[in-house]
Amino acid sequence: MGWRPIVWFCLFISTSYVISAGVPTVIKINDDYDVTMAEEKTSHTISIVGNEFMLDGQPLHIISGSLHYFRLPSEYWRDRLRKLKAAGLNSVSTYVEWSFHEPEERQYSFKNSRDVAAFVRLAAEEGLHVLLRPGPYICAERDLGGLPYWLLGKYPNMQLRTTDKNFIREAKIWMTKLFEQLTPLLFGNGGPIILVQIENEYGSYGTDRHYMQQMRDIVLEHVGTNALLYTTDGPSSLFFRNGFVSGALTTIDFGPGYDIKTAYDDLRKFMPSGPLMNSEYYPGWLTHWGEKLQQVSTDAVVTTLRHMLDYKINVNIYVFFGGSNFEFTSGANYGSTYQPDITSYDYDAPLSEAGDPTPKYYAIRDLLKQYKFLKDNISEPVPSPKGAYGLISLTPKISLLSSEGRTLLGKGYAEMSGPLLPTFEKLRQRSGLILYETKLNETDGLLSITRPKDWIYVYVDGKLQGAINRMYKIYMLDLKSKVDSVLSLLVENQGRINFGPFLNDRKGILSDVEYNGKTLGGNWSITGYPLEVVSPMNSYHTKSDLTKGPVIYESQLVLPEGETPLDTFLDTTGWGRGYVWVNGYNLGRYWPNLGPQVTLYVPGVWLKAAPASNLIQVLELEAAPEALTMEFIDYPILNRTQT
Ligand SMILES: *[C@@H]1O[C@H](CO)[C@@H](O)[C@H](O)[C@H]1NC(C)=O
Ligand SMILES: *[C@@H]1O[C@H](CO)[C@@H](O)[C@H](O)[C@H]1NC(C)=O
Ligand SMILES: *[C@@H]1O[C@H](CO)[C@@H](O)[C@H](O)[C@H]1NC(C)=O
Ligand SMILES: *[C@@H]1O[C@H](CO)[C@@H](O)[C@H](O)[C@H]1NC(C)=O
Numbered sequence: 001m002g003w004r005p006i007v008w009f010c011l012f013i014s015t016s017y018v019i020s021a022g023v024p025t026v027i028k029i030n031d032d033y034d035v036t037m038a039e040e041k042t043s044h045t046i047s048i049v050g051n052e053f054m055l056d057g058q059p060l061h062i063i064s065g066s067l068h069y070f071r072l073p074s075e076y077w078r079d080r081l082r083k084l085k086a087a088g089l090n091s092v093s094t095y096v097e098w099s100f101h102e103p104e105e106r107q108y109s110f111k112n113s114r115d116v117a118a119f120v121r122l123a124a125e126e127g128l129h130v131l132l133r134p135g136p137y138i139c140a141e142r143d144l145g146g147l148p149y150w151l152l153g154k155y156p157n158m159q160l161r162t163t164d165k166n167f168i169r170e171a172k173i174w175m176t177k178l179f180e181q182l183t184p185l186l187f188g189n190g191g192p193i194i195l196v197q198i199e200n201e202y203g204s205y206g207t208d209r210h211y212m213q214q215m216r217d218i219v220l221e222h223v224g225t226n227a228l229l230y231t232t233d234g235p236s237s238l239f240f241r242n243g244f245v246s247g248a249l250t251t252i253d254f255g256p257g258y259d260i261k262t263a264y265d266d267l268r269k270f271m272p273s274g275p276l277m278n279s280e281y282y283p284g285w286l287t288h289w290g291e292k293l294q295q296v297s298t299d300a301v302v303t304t305l306r307h308m309l310d311y312k313i314n315v316n317i318y319v320f321f322g323g324s325n326f327e328f329t330s331g332a333n334y335g336s337t338y339q340p341d342i343t344s345y346d347y348d349a350p351l352s353e354a355g356d357p358t359p360k361y362y363a364i365r366d367l368l369k370q371y372k373f374l375k376d377n378i379s380e381p382v383p384s385p386k387g388a389y390g391l392i393s394l395t396p397k398i399s400l401l402s403s404e405g406r407t408l409l410g411k412g413y414a415e416m417s418g419p420l421l422p423t424f425e426k427l428r429q430r431s432g433l434i435l436y437e438t439k440l441n442e443t444d445g446l447l448s449i450t451r452p453k454d455w456i457y458v459y460v461d462g463k464l465q466g467a468i469n470r471m472y473k474i475y476m477l478d479l480k481s482k483v484d485s486v487l488s489l490l491v492e493n494q495g496r497i498n499f500g501p502f503l504n505d506r507k508g509i510l511s512d513v514e515y516n517g518k519t520l521g522g523n524w525s526i527t528g529y530p531l532e533v534v535s536p537m538n539s540y541h542t543k544s545d546l547t548k549g550p551v552i553y554e555s556q557l558v559l560p561e562g563e564t565p566l567d568t569f570l571d572t573t574g575w576g577r578g579y580v581w582v583n584g585y586n587l588g589r590y591w592p593n594l595g596p597q598v599t600l601y602v603p604g605v606w607l608k609a610a611p612a613s614n615l616i617q618v619l620e621l622e623a624a625p626e627a628l629t630m631e632f633i634d635y636p637i638l639n640r641t642q643t
Contacts, residue, residue: 065320203243576622
């Protein structure tokens with residue numbers, strides 16, 4: 001998935017076009033594509049014959065849905081896969097997120113919610129084929145497009161998604177680790193993985209054929225003939241002529257209403273035969289903070305899907321289930337300015353963020369039933385019950401910039417002298433906040449920072465003066481100061497860019513800090529707040545001076561006696577911006593005064609049944625409402641636009 005400029009985006013709401021021409025049937029893919037990829041030795045073979053995928057000699061018309069295992073608790077994987085199957089889909093597609101498995105260099109995790117092999121095995125158990133999208137760049141509206149941030153720290157000059165030898169070497173190491181998990185699950189080895197994607201929409205990014213060939217070779221070394229390779233690009237030769245790679249099937253992506261005939265005529269000129277596929281058919285769309293909630297009409301989704309079925313086009317619905325960007329995993333785009341993605345990845349998809357079937361789900365299911373993709377005996381899923389657990393009162397506990405807050409949550413980095421300050425990446429801090437402090441030597445003045453990444457709260461002697469930020473392009477601020485005043489710059493990373501030319505998105509303060517036109521080049525002390533773990537506060541901590549910067553609030557919630565915890569939604573109306581942890585799980589960013597997302601999704605499996613109490617922690621960066629309450633409600637609010 002990749003965001004595209006508005007011009008492209010508008011195409012998908014244009015009226016739909018009915019294909020009238022027949023699909024050509026020449027048997028040839030690219031120039032050097034081998035149509036008999038699979039060898040005899042394996043017990044199972046996937047191949048391409050003419051314009052069809054063949055699994056063990058049987059034709060397969062792929063009807064797939066995207067579902068990313070890293071966007072929901074693993075306890076819900078089976079439920080969501082079953083609902084895909086119950087809509088008539090025969091395959092599931094997932095990205096693999098490198099940063100999710102190697103968040104820090106050489107620290108790998110494949111356990112619990114990170115057990116991608118377990119997810120693939122579950123898909124097989126539920127009777128689904130798997131379309132694997134291992135990147136390594138995936139976009140997916142995730143921080144740095146799924147690439148681990150430490151690449152930018154380890155290699156100050158790294159050029160991501162190029163033949164930069166460090167990028168290639170790291171990608172190779174990662175793919176070897178990944179395929180240790182997944183090789184047994186390839187189709188040729190008896191597993192469900194039938195297709196493996198190379199890179200992701202590279203044609204929207206670059207033109208270097210050598211890069212795509214190297215990416216293909218890295219994956220091919222592990223996949224061999226045990227699955228077929230493919231690429232995904234925008235629906236025009238402008239994109240796929242740059243994004244294709246020989247040895248991999250070229251597929252395209254577009255949403256409802258797109259002119260199918262033009263797109264596939266264009267593709268056929270390039271790829272005279274082989275299966276046609278829309279590998280990302282958009283039933284909804286992503287939303288940024290401060291936008292209207294993006295929604296796509298069910299009628300439009302069904303109409304274009306029907307056309308694709310009529311023309312035997314293989315389809316992957318992106319996304320069939322979206323889920324959430326928990327923790328600090330949301331990415332951002334850059335259009336006319338920096339645009340961070342919201343926490344919810346509901347996407348207006350057929351299955352909602354909480355995994356409930358929507359009217360769009362039932363409409364797609366009805367269509368797939370008409371086209372005989374759905375067996376008659378699979379019953380229709382219904383929405384799950386939700387908890388309306390009511391109001392909680394939050395108590396302020398500790399301020400981040402107090403000495404107690406610094407001790408408990410801060411991580412002291414070495415002092416250094418300016419002018420250029422070390423980035424999050426250089427300090428090897430993935431997310432959260434970093435505080436840069438120095439002394440001013442003039443009375444009052446104009447502070448100027450031309451490259452804030454992303455939101456900088458400015459304090460003088462502990463008193464908030466305002467914010468400099470990237471999103472609204474606020475680069476200057478008038479300050480009241482004395483000689484020897486302490487200037488504190490608290491920088492929030494709001495998500496690394498996931499798409500387009502500005503991918504190498506390092507965080508922190510990327511320019512000089514100037515005061516009255518002079519660069520502040522003296523000593524800086526630096527404190528990090530990675531916020532990966534936020535311990536419960538005790539009475540020692542709560543002695544902190546609450547006027548010093550952002551405050552952490554706490555509350556306890558005991559669920560109704562005798563009830564299994566249900567999914568619920570935390571209504572953050574009235575609060576400014578920040579993050580919420582429930583029993584230590586970071587629900588992601590809230591920003592209700594900007595919207596459109598107002599509630600945060602809380603998976604029931606993260607809650608404890610009564611009589612245990614649930615710890616709710618809120619880090620409010622701006623201003624808490626007087627009432628200091630939030631409310632657990634039984635429905636989401638994702639569409640409240642700023643008035
Ligand atoms: C539905 O029917 C198929 C065969 O027609 C059978 O294999 C499958 O087990 C049945 N499923 C259920 C849930 O009854
Ligand atoms: C103030 O700081 C700037 C930048 O470090 C320096 O150039 C200047 O000499 C200092 N002025 C005084 C009065 O110390
Ligand atoms: C900067 O820090 C060093 C070491 O802590 C100290 O010796 C020096 O005096 C400081 N310089 C200024 C201008 O404060
Ligand atoms: C927001 O969504 C709800 C539920 O779908 C709907 O009832 C309401 O009218 C929507 N509000 C706006 C402002 O679009």
